[in-house]
Amino acid sequence: MRRPSAIPSPAPPVEPERQARGQLFDGARRRTAGFGIDASAAPETDAGAAVPEDANTTAPIPLDRAASAVPSPPRERAEQPDPGSSQEDVPLTARDLWQATRARRRALRTEIRRFTQRSRRRRIGWVVGIALALLVVGGSVGAAYSPLFAVETVTVEGTSALKAADVQKALSGQVGRPLALVDSSAVKAALVAFPLIETYRLEAHPPHDLVVRIVERTPIGVLQADDGRFIVVDAAGVVLSTSEARPAGYALIDVVGGTGSKAFAAVGTALRSLPAELRGQVDGATASTPDDIALKLSGGAQVVWGSAEQSALKTRSLQALMKANPSAATYDVSSPGVGIVG
Structure with missing residues (x-):
C-alpha cells in the first residue's frame, strides 16, 4: 500500500x-499587455x-x-457650497435699489431720445417755417399800412366827356392815406356827383399811385321836358345834362310811358347798339311798344327796326343796306336775315 x-x-x-x-x-496588467507596457512590477502594499x-x-x-x-471620495468635497450661491443670498441694500433705478431711467431716457430725435427735428422745422412766414406776412402788412405806401398821386383813366382834373380834385382827400386804407365809401360818394360816370374801378399801384378807371355813360338821345328844355339821357334813362336848346348829334326820343317804360328800354338798347358814327346820323326815335321801334335818319330816310332783339345783327344789316342803297327812303331790318329797301 x-x-x-x-x-x-x-x-x-x-x-x-x-x-x-x-x-x-x-x-490593469491584462489591459496593458497589448501595448507593450511592463506591468509586472507590482505596486507596493501598505x-x-x-x-x-x-x-x-x-x-x-x-x-x-x-x-x-x-x-469613495470624501463626502465633504461633494457637499462643498457653490461660491455663486453665497453671492445670491446676500441681501440688497437701499443704495443698490437706487442705483438700479437710476440706471434704468437713464437707459429709458436714451431710448426715448433716440426714437424722438427725428420728430423733434421735424417739429423744429415746422416751427421755424411758421415763424418765418408770420414774420414775412407781418412785415408786409405793417409796411402796407405804414406811411411808406401812402397815396401821393391820383390817376384818372377812361374819361372823354369828363375832365380828369375834376375827378382828381374830388378825390384829393385820399392823398396821404396808405394805399391799404383808401376809403372806398368816400371815393364812391365823391364820384356820384358825376352823372356821366357809369362804373369805376380802383387800382393800387405801390408805392404811391392810386389809379381810377372810369367807364362813362353813353348818351343815346334827348328828351323834351314839359317846360321845353332838353334832357340828355343814356340807355337807362339817367339824366346826363340839361339845356335850353336841343344839343346837336343826339336823336330826339319820343316814347309812350317815359323813361321808366319798356318801350324806352327797347329804344335805348337799339340806339346803344349803333356805332357812334351811325348814331350821330339818327335824328329821332319813336316807339309805342317794345316791338315797334322806328328810327328817322338825318337825311330823311326811315328805318323799321321792330323789337330790340338781335340789335347787333340788325345794325350790321342796316349798314350793309345803306352802303348798297344810299339814296333809299326806307330800310326795313325788322327781320335781320332779310333786309328790305324801299
Missing part, C-alpha cells in the same frame, strides 16, 4: 482590501512589499464586493 501524501496546509487568509487591490492590479504574480490564484471576489471595497 501506498503511503498517503501529506495534506497541504491551507493558505493564509487574505484581507479583503488586499484581495480587491490584487484583483484590480491583475485587470507594508512596502510587492504583490506576488500569483495573487490571482486566490478566490475571486464578486464585483459588487470589490466595488464596495474601493474607497
